[in-house]
Amino acid sequence: MRRALRILLVVAVVVIGGIDLLLWTDPGRRLLVRWFDDGYAFAATNQPGPPSFEGEVDRPRIAIDLQIIAAVGAQPTDAVFPTPTLAVVARKTGELVCVDLTHGALTPWTTLEVVTNSELGLLGLALHPDWPSTPLLYVHRNIAGGRAAMSVVEARRVASPLSPCSGALGDGTSLLQLDQPYANHDGGQIRFGPDRMLWIGFGDGGFRGDPLNAGQDPTTWLGKILRVDIGMPSAGSDVTDPPYRIPPDNPFVADSRFKPEIAAWGLRNPWRFDFLPDGRLAIGDVGQNLVEELDFGRLGDNFGWRFREGDRCYDPESGCPTEGLVEPVFTYPRSLGTSITGGVYVARAGPLAGHVVFGDFATGRLWATDTTTHATSTLGKFKIHPSAFVTLPDGDVGVLDFTGTLWRLSSGVPGRP
Ligand SMILES: [Ca+2]
Numbered sequence: 001m002r003r004a005l006r007i008l009l010v011v012a013v014v015v016i017g018g019i020d021l022l023l024w025t026d027p028g029r030r031l032l033v034r035w036f037d038d039g040y041a042f043a044a045t046n047q048p049g050p051p052s053f054e055g056e057v058d059r060p061r062i063a064i065d066l067q068i069i070a071a072v073g074a075q076p077t078d079a080v081f082p083t084p085t086l087a088v089v090a091r092k093t094g095e096l097v098c099v100d101l102t103h104g105a106l107t108p109w110t111t112l113e114v115v116t117n118s119e120l121g122l123l124g125l126a127l128h129p130d131w132p133s134t135p136l137l138y139v140h141r142n143i144a145g146g147r148a149a150m151s152v153v154e155a156r157r158v159a160s161p162l163s164p165c166s167g168a169l170g171d172g173t174s175l176l177q178l179d180q181p182y183a184n185h186d187g188g189q190i191r192f193g194p195d196r197m198l199w200i201g202f203g204d205g206g207f208r209g210d211p212l213n214a215g216q217d218p219t220t221w222l223g224k225i226l227r228v229d230i231g232m233p234s235a236g237s238d239v240t241d242p243p244y245r246i247p248p249d250n251p252f253v254a255d256s257r258f259k260p261e262i263a264a265w266g267l268r269n270p271w272r273f274d275f276l277p278d279g280r281l282a283i284g285d286v287g288q289n290l291v292e293e294l295d296f297g298r299l300g301d302n303f304g305w306r307f308r309e310g311d312r313c314y315d316p317e318s319g320c321p322t323e324g325l326v327e328p329v330f331t332y333p334r335s336l337g338t339s340i341t342g343g344v345y346v347a348r349a350g351p352l353a354g355h356v357v358f359g360d361f362a363t364g365r366l367w368a369t370d371t372t373t374h375a376t377s378t379l380g381k382f383k384i385h386p387s388a389f390v391t392l393p394d395g396d397v398g399v400l401d402f403t404g405t406l407w408r409l410s411s412g413v414p415g416r417p
Pocket of ligand 1 (some may be wrong): 285293303304305308309328
């Protein structure tokens with residue numbers, strides 16, 4: 001009997017030790033992410049349906065509907081607009097395709113090398129601010145290497161800028177690279193601001209609960225939004241020398257504790273951000289267990305992760321610091337969604353003017369937050385999985401649906417598309 005007990009004890013120690021090894025060591029955590037997080041697959045829904053307001057009947061509403069622009073292929077993550085009638089759409093799986101916005105016709109362009117497990121892949125695109133006279137396409141993608149993968153932001157020359165898919169895409173030159181400790185929470189957005197600087201979003205590097213405490217670590221780019229000056233590459237080269245400079249007005253240039261590229265910090269996974277006319281950023285920061293959040297803030301702001309998840313303490317569970325941390329302008333609980341996709345600012349006249357339009361990737365709920373009053377209206381829940389919001393060349397909001405559709409979000413104003 002005592003022998004049986006001893007064997008049981010040894011088995012228990014081995015099992016518990018094994019679980020601990022998985023949870024508390026970096027290779028174990030990487031394995032867990034690889035085993036249980038195999039990316040995202042959704043059935044195509046080309047009928048978004050009428051909006052449902054279930055669960056939010058008391059919230060103010062703005063009437064919109066979704067009109068199809070084009071079927072763009074599975075897993076779109078971002079789009080840029082080289083001309084007023086043409087989109088280049090990126091897919092998580094590495095493909096770049098051209099989409100005619102007038103007729104919806106699709107032209108394949110090229111496929112970039114990426115790793116795609118979990119949240120990795122081709123995640124962001126941007127055009128040089130002087131496009132098309134400076135015909136450089138900026139790409140944020142994940143490649144093999146590093147601990148789980150490498151994030152690469154690079155510049156690639158477009159041979160035929162007014163008709164990209166009829167010409168070559170250059171091999172490109174790396175602007176910067178970041179080692180990803182785990183396959184999830186990779187960020188991915190790149191966007192030029194009205195200040196002509198390139199802003200780059202990185203998540204906390206993943207697993208869960210930010211085991212590296214990256215959000216509050218000023219010495220890593222993980223859990224941050226960066227801001228760099230890519231200058232004016234000459235006609236013959238993709239990048240300047242050095243590839244980027246630190247803008248002298250970056251918030252931490254005089255603080256040696258910080259990486260000088262850092263523009264905003266305390267973020268878990270800033271899956272999409274945009275710029276407001278008053279200079280603030282609007283960031284969708286994906287939550288951990290309980291809350292998704294929309295943040296408005298300025299250069300240098302600390303958005304709280306992992307002290308705070310949304311509007312509550314995360315670590316420590318109670319009595320977490322709040323001083324100097326910027327609170328969200330809008331949060332929503334698990335009953336309404338599980339993964340925020342940050343949105344775009346609407347400048348065009350209509351009921352959405354002056355709002356940031358955003359949504360939840362998993363449930364297809366859409367909202368609009370007034371950037372002056374911070375009041376949030378619901379646009380309803382649709383049968384879509386919004387992976388990105390984009391400003392269309394005519395100023396309307398475009399919604400990339402991960403099942404494979406680019407939608408136009410129509411404001412419902414008579415005489416408007
Ligand atoms: Ca926060």
